[in-house]
Amino acid sequence: MIGPQDVRDAAVLIAGVAERTPVQRSRALSRMIGADVWLKCENLQRAGSFKIRGAYTRMARLTDVEKAGGVVAASAGNHAQGVALAAGILGIDAVIFMPVDAALPKIAATRSYGAHVELVGTSVDEALVAAHEHAARTGAVLIHPFDHPDIAAGQGTVALEVLEQVPDAGTIVVPVGGGGLAAGVAAALADRPDVRVVGVQAARAAAYPASLAAGRPTPAPELRTMADGIAVGTPGDVPFEVLASHQVQVRTVSEEDLSRALLLVAERAKLVVEPSGAAAVAAVMADPRGIAAGDDRPVVCVLSGGNIDPLVLLRVVRHGLASAGRYLQLHVVVEDTPGALADLLRDVAAMGGNVMHVSHLRTGGDLGFSDVAVDLQIETKGPEHCGALLTGLRAAGYRLSSA
CATH class of the missing domain: 3.40.50.1100 (Rossmann fold)
Incomplete structure (x- = not known):
C-alpha cells in the first residue's frame, strides 16, 4: 500500500x-x-x-548498477513515451515493446526520445510478456506501466x-x-x-x-x-x-x-x-x-x-459528430428518372442540410424495377435539425430510412 x-x-x-x-x-x-x-x-x-510522472519516479530510484543494465517496458504508447523520455533524462538505455497496431505517432515519438522499439503482439498484455522475457534474458529492469508502488x-x-x-x-x-x-x-x-x-x-x-x-x-x-x-x-x-x-x-x-x-x-x-x-x-x-x-x-x-x-x-x-446528431445517414428511394437526384439534393439543401457524400444502388430487396436507392451523408445543425429533415422529406413523398 x-x-x-x-x-x-x-x-x-x-x-x-x-x-x-x-x-x-x-x-x-x-x-x-x-x-x-x-x-x-x-x-x-x-x-x-501523465506517464512521465510515474516513469521518472520509478527510474530515478534505481541503483547505479540497475541503471547501467538498462530498462525495458511495454506500452500502447503513453507509458512508452514516458519511459523513453525519463530514460533519456537519466542516461539509461531503454527497450520498449509495443503492440503491432500501436498508433504510428506514438511509435515515432518513442523512438525520437532515444528508445529502441520492438513491435510485438496485439495488446499491452502480450507486449508485457515479451518485456518480461527480455528482462529475464538481459537483466534489464522492467518498468511496469502501472503495477509498482513507485509508478x-x-x-x-x-x-x-x-x-x-x-x-x-x-x-x-x-x-x-x-x-x-x-x-x-x-x-x-x-x-x-x-x-x-x-x-x-x-x-x-x-x-x-x-x-x-x-x-x-x-x-x-x-x-x-x-x-x-x-x-x-x-x-x-x-x-x-x-x-x-x-x-x-x-x-x-x-x-x-x-x-x-x-x-x-x-x-x-x-x-x-x-x-x-x-x-x-x-x-x-x-x-x-x-x-x-x-x-x-x-x-x-x-x-x-x-x-x-x-x-x-x-x-x-x-x-x-454522428453520435451528437450532427451527421445524418439517409437511405432514400426515388424513381430512376432524369432529374430525380437533383430534386432530392435541392430539397435537402432547401431544408438546410449540407450533403457530404452521395452513392447510388440500383439493386436491392426494397427496390422496384424503376427505382434507385440513394445513400446520403448529410451535415446538420444537431438532433432537432435531423428530425426536421426527416419530417420534411417524408412530407415531400420520399421513401426513406435513417441510420
Whole structure:
C-alpha cells in the first residue's frame, strides 16, 4: 500500500522534470451538472500524458548498477513515451515493446526520445510478456506501466496539484486502465476523505468493475475500444489493492460517450485529447447529475493524454459528430428518372442540410424495377435539425430510412 507521504516524496523527486499542468474551467460541463467542472490538462504534460510522472519516479530510484543494465517496458504508447523520455533524462538505455497496431505517432515519438522499439503482439498484455522475457534474458529492469508502488506514487502527484489548483474540489474523475493513475490519486487523497475519486473505464475494455466485485483482479471479457490508452486486460495487483481498500467507484462509458466527449473537449475547450484522455469527461456527460453523488462542490476531470493519431482523430470526430446528431445517414428511394437526384439534393439543401457524400444502388430487396436507392451523408445543425429533415422529406413523398 502507498499513502500520501509516498506521493509527496514523489512530487519532490519529479520537480523540474514533470510539468505542473494547468486546469481549465469548462462552462459547458459546468452547466450540465450545475456545479463547476475543471479540466486537469495532463494532455499538455511532457511527452503528452501523465506517464512521465510515474516513469521518472520509478527510474530515478534505481541503483547505479540497475541503471547501467538498462530498462525495458511495454506500452500502447503513453507509458512508452514516458519511459523513453525519463530514460533519456537519466542516461539509461531503454527497450520498449509495443503492440503491432500501436498508433504510428506514438511509435515515432518513442523512438525520437532515444528508445529502441520492438513491435510485438496485439495488446499491452502480450507486449508485457515479451518485456518480461527480455528482462529475464538481459537483466534489464522492467518498468511496469502501472503495477509498482513507485509508478502509482508518481502518478498520484497529479492529485497534489489539483488540491492546490482547485482547493474546494469535491470529486476527481480519473481514466482507468491498469489503475496506476487512479491508485496514485486515491493514495494522495487518503488523508482527505472529503474528496471522492471516481474511476472510468471503456465499457468494451472494463476489468475493474468485475474485479472489485469479485475481490481480486479479473481479466476483462473483451478489449475492443478506441481508447487504446486504457485498454488493459487485467488490473495490476498494486493499484487493485489501493482502489479496493479506498472503495473507489469505477464507472464505464460507451464508445459513443468517448467520441462525444472528445468532440466536446476539442470544440469547447480547444484541447486535443486521445479517446482514453477523454474518459473522465465522457463519464460526466453520461451521468451529469450523478457523477458527484449530490455534492455541489467542483468536479475535476483528468485529461490523461493527448497523443492521438491524426487519422484516429478524424475517425473519432466523425463518430462523435454522428453520435451528437450532427451527421445524418439517409437511405432514400426515388424513381430512376432524369432529374430525380437533383430534386432530392435541392430539397435537402432547401431544408438546410449540407450533403457530404452521395452513392447510388440500383439493386436491392426494397427496390422496384424503376427505382434507385440513394445513400446520403448529410451535415446538420444537431438532433432537432435531423428530425426536421426527416419530417420534411417524408412530407415531400420520399421513401426513406435513417441510420
